[in-house]
Amino acid sequence: MNVIIHIDEIFLKGSNQPLFYRQLKNNLEKLLPGVRVGRVEGGMWLENIQETQLQQLSLIPGFANYAPAVKINSSVEDIKKGVDGLCQNLANIKTFRISAERSFKNFPLSSGEIAKQIGEYARVKYNWQVDLHNPNLNIHISVGKNEACIFGNTQNCAGGLPTGTAGKVLALLSGGIDSPVAAYKIMCRGGEVNLIHFQNQTQVTEAVSEKIFDLAKVLSNYQPEIKLFMVSFEGIQKQIIMHVPAPYRMITTRRIFNKIADKVARQNNFLALVSGDSLGQVASQTLENMAVIAEASNLLKLTPLIGTNKKDIIDLARKIGTLDISNRPYEDCCSLFVAKHPETKTRLNDVLKYEKLIDNSIVDKAEIISYSYAQRNSF
Numbered sequence: 001m002n003v004i005i006h007i008d009e010i011f012l013k014g015s016n017q018p019l020f021y022r023q024l025k026n027n028l029e030k031l032l033p034g035v036r037v038g039r040v041e042g043g044m045w046l047e048n049i050q051e052t053q054l055q056q057l058s059l060i061p062g063f064a065n066y067a068p069a070v071k072i073n074s075s076v077e078d079i080k081k082g083v084d085g086l087c088q089n090l091a092n093i094k095t096f097r098i099s100a101e102r103s104f105k106n107f108p109l110s111s112g113e114i115a116k117q118i119g120e121y122a123r124v125k126y127n128w129q130v131d132l133h134n135p136n137l138n139i140h141i142s143v144g145k146n147e148a149c150i151f152g153n154t155q156n157c158a159g160g161l162p163t164g165t166a167g168k169v170l171a172l173l174s175g176g177i178d179s180p181v182a183a184y185k186i187m188c189r190g191g192e193v194n195l196i197h198f199q200n201q202t203q204v205t206e207a208v209s210e211k212i213f214d215l216a217k218v219l220s221n222y223q224p225e226i227k228l229f230m231v232s233f234e235g236i237q238k239q240i241i242m243h244v245p246a247p248y249r250m251i252t253t254r255r256i257f258n259k260i261a262d263k264v265a266r267q268n269n270f271l272a273l274v275s276g277d278s279l280g281q282v283a284s285q286t287l288e289n290m291a292v293i294a295e296a297s298n299l300l301k302l303t304p305l306i307g308t309n310k311k312d313i314i315d316l317a318r319k320i321g322t323l324d325i326s327n328r329p330y331e332d333c334c335s336l337f338v339a340k341h342p343e344t345k346t347r348l349n350d351v352l353k354y355e356k357l358i359d360n361s362i363v364d365k366a367e368i369i370s371y372s373y374a375q376r377n378s379f
Contacts, residue, residue: 002071003045003046003049003057004044004069005044008159010161023163025044027224028044028060030225031056041142056221057157059157059320061160062161062163062190064157067154068151068152069149069150070082070151072085073147074107074148078148079118083121083141084125086139087122087137094136095131096126096128096131096135099140100114100115100118100140101142101143103142104143104144106145139151160190163222166189166190168191168269168271169193169265170270171193171195172197172198172276173196173215175211175212178276180215180322181313181317182305184222185305185316189304193226194227194228195227195229196230197228197230198257209230211325212228219322227372231366235362236253243357243358248343248351251292252351255292255351255355256358259296260363260366260368264368271300273300274302276305277305283342286345288344292346
């Protein structure tokens with residue numbers, strides 16, 4: 001199958017468009033093995049794509065939509081053959097329209113004449129009715145000097161910018177629903193996302209590790225390469241339980257997460273930290289608590305879900321394939337420190353008082369294991 005894809009925000013990039021096109025082409029070739037990718041006017045042309053790859057294609061960041069398409073010689077008779085090739089296996093079509101354009105102005109027919117002639121041909125051959133406003137099928141015909149491209153209804157895609165065009169970031173990955181969605185949202189803004197997970201040492205099992213690896217694998221369907229940093233949290237857990245009162249343990253824990261993530265990010269030249277925070281969703285996500293947590297690192301903090309409704313987060317998690325994995329049982333580090341009555345308006349001075357009792361060397365001594373995922377089943 002051949003597919004045409006149309007760009008989204010790349011058109012805003014002026015003279016820098018070639019850079020973004022190259023990155024999108026590189027991403028598509030690495031993420032969709034066996035697919036050949038080339039440029040066409042207004043988008044890109046994909047050859048040899050399989051139906052099983054279309055769902056993944058629709059979620060790769062950087063373009064607005066795709067549609068199955070055919071290329072033929074730019075003559076009226078060849079265009080008719082191209083329409084037949086596109087339409088012969090379509091079912092449940094009762095109404096249609098033709099949307100024609102020509103970049104080659106010396107073509108003997110105007111855009112309107114192309115639409116009229118090909119429309120009459122399709123109406124008679126397929127016994128469809130013309131509907132210019134709400135058709136079942138919109139047949140697009142784009143005529144160039146030597147060839148014409150024909151495609152049908154378009155499928156909306158992820159949009160945004162190609163992953164890898166906005167710099168590298170480090171996303172804090174929990175075992176929950178929100179953080180994988182936040183990572184994906186940053187991919188759609190061009191960020192090259194890497195992941196860090198803090199492992200609850202009281203819950204370390206093969207199933208727990210597999211859950212985190214599986215989340216990273218799903219996300220790697222949309223970005224050619226992902227690094228995952230796994231951090232052992234055992235020593236930190238003990239320190240926090242010993243020295244920090246229950247209402248402040250969650251905030252203290254997340255501050256230490258940020259300190260360690262800051263260290264990893266700077267060592268790897270990552271430019272920002274990403275979290276799955278959504279304002280007011282849980283006790284640690286009040287404005288006061290998020291401010292105290294963010295103070296632990298000077299790096300830029302990105303919170304792409306900050307104003308997002310939980311239902312919308314769940315819907316996107318389902319769409320990108322992380323929801324079922326996130327719903328597997330797993331008590332992460334944050335869950336361990338949830339108090340019966342957590343502090344919701346933490347003051348920085350109060351937290352710093354308790355942090356002084358903790359051995360600060362645990363940040364530098366934290367055991368960190370990194371994994372790289374570039375092709376399926378690499379973890």
